[in-house]
Amino acid sequence: MQKPKLGFWEIWNMSFGFLGIQFGFALQGGFMSRIFQTLGAAKDDIPLLWIAAPLTGLLVQPIIGYLSDKTWHPRWGRRKPYFLIGAILSSLALLFVPHSPVLWMAAGFLWILDASINISMEPFRALVADNLPDSQRSYGFVVQTLIIGIGTWIASNLPWLVSEIGVSNEAAQGVVPMSVKVAFGIGAFVFMASILYTIFTTSEYPPEDMEEFEREKKQKNRFLLDIIENIGNMPLTMKKLGVIQFFSWFAFFTMWSMANPALTEHVFHTPAPIEANYDLNNATQLLQFNTDNTAFQEASNSVGSYMGIYGLSSMAFALLLTFYTSKKRINRKYIHMGALILGGFGFIFMYFVPSPSWLALSFTLIGFSWGSILSMPYAMLSSAIDPKRMGVFMGIFNMFIVIPQIIAALGGVNFTYKLLGENTINAMIIAGISLLIAGFCNLLITNPNAISYQEK
Structure with a gap:
């Protein structure tokens, strides 16, 4: 089927739910380590406490991609039911995470939160490829x-912002500050509202071919076999992109x-x-501990705000590409x-910064890479795989x-650091x-x- 080109606002509406998804990811990425440290985690234990996030993605995204490929409802469509389920679960998890009284509970809520975000996120990648012609794929992902x-x-600035308007950033030993709790509550609301807007x-x-689709649904479920077969039949371009993704996401x-x-x-x-x-x-x-803890919490707010800059620069990067890709092809x-x-x-520059304000430059440069990571690999992938298996391949790509x-x-x-x-x-x-290695691996493509999309 020849899909018509969509206007900016149609693509915007289709992608708006990602605002909520990113609120969830940014709060998780910017402040879960802070929550873990507040609850007593040693710094070398932090990466292991984070293992819930990638493990859930490894399991959830291929499954959701496969199921959404096999789903169709006349009113709710193919991908939208999964948006809604993920949004409900994610919003509840965001509300509870910062109220965790002990470390193991915070790690458990991270597991639930990441699994729920993944339920919503994977179908969004597939939706862009579903609804846009190949010539607009770069534009859509940008x-x-x-x-x-x-x-x-x-989202990265929320704890700082709510503390600026009077919400306390101080807390007793082992208790997450109220500024973080309020920020996560706002994130829960935004997540749900933005997903509903897209729906x-x-x-x-x-x-x-609806008849063929219904026949396939009635066939014996070959869920695991189908996923294994699709993994074995990955296009060569997908494997090469996988190398780039490996080093990008390690970073x-x-x-x-x-x-x-x-x-x-x-x-x-x-x-x-x-x-x-x-x-x-x-x-x-005790007074010295409380003083040192308050200083740590204030610095953590600042780290979160500086991390937010990578979102801002990725937005600027995407805005420039949006204008350009709406009219012309690009070399992805x-x-x-x-x-x-x-x-x-x-x-690398973080090691050499003479003062905290120089972190703005570091995170600006990181934002350019983040903006590209979230768009270019998916645009390249969507032009190299079977459209009928878009969901499952997008899920497998998450590996x-x-x-x-x-x-x-x-x-x-x-070990490496x-x-x-x-x-x-x-x-x-x-x-x-790791990011430098990922960059040069693009020469494999x-x-x-x-x-670059080729006219047929």
Whole structure:
């Protein structure tokens, strides 16, 4: 079926739910390590506490992609039922995460939160490819990235913003500050509202051959066999993109899990106080602990705000590409390569920043790579796979996102950064090196249609 080209606002409505998804991811990425440290986690334990996130993605996204390919409802469509289910579960998880009284409960809620976000996120990638002709794929994914950038910037600044308007950023030992709790509550509302907006403003195309679609649904369920067969039959371009994704997402997982301890220590000089180092029964020592903890919480707010800059610069990156791709073709390969290399230098520069304000430059460069990661690989992939298997292939493609994160969580981050020394800031150097490798791996991509849409 020849799909008509859509206007900007139709693509905007179709992608608007990603605002809520990114609120969830930004709050998770910017503040879960802070919550873990507040509840007593040692910094070297943090990557392992994060393992729930990639593990759930590894399991959930291929399953949801496969199921959504096999779903059709005359009113709710193919992908939208999964948006709604994921939004309900994610919003509930966001409400409960910062109220966790103990570390194991926070880790458990992270598991639930990430699984729920993945239920909503995977069908959004497939929806862009479902509803747009091949010539608009880059445009569609770039608009999606623009919305993601907006969500990242706003959500990353929420704890700082609510503390500025009077919500307390102080809390007793082992208690998450109210500013973080309020920010997560706002995130829950935005998540649900933005998903509902997309559901009610966007239509989906029915299967091209409804009779064949119904026959396939009635066949014996070959769920696992189908997924295994699709993994075995991955196009070569998808495998090459997988290499790029591996190093890209190793870098960003390292940032999400280790930026807060690394930057509060190295740049702000206010590391998280370790309870065992204080005699909390001594009034002077208790006062010192509370002073140090308040300084750590304030620095963590600043780290979160600086991290929000990468959302802002990814938004600017996406905005420029939106204007350009609405009229002209782009070379996805070289744009992605350049953006990843800039992000790599941004991470490495963190080691050398003379003052906290210079972190704005680091995260600006990282934002260029983030904006590209969220659009260019999917635009290249969608032009190299069977449209009838768009959902399941998009889900399988997620393996190249979550496997590096699992490796990082199981010791990859700690092992690699300690090759450079014990200082936690070395984790950011490892993230930079990983992004540089990812950038140069773009030279592997040779499929002309993946690099730039070719008129047929």
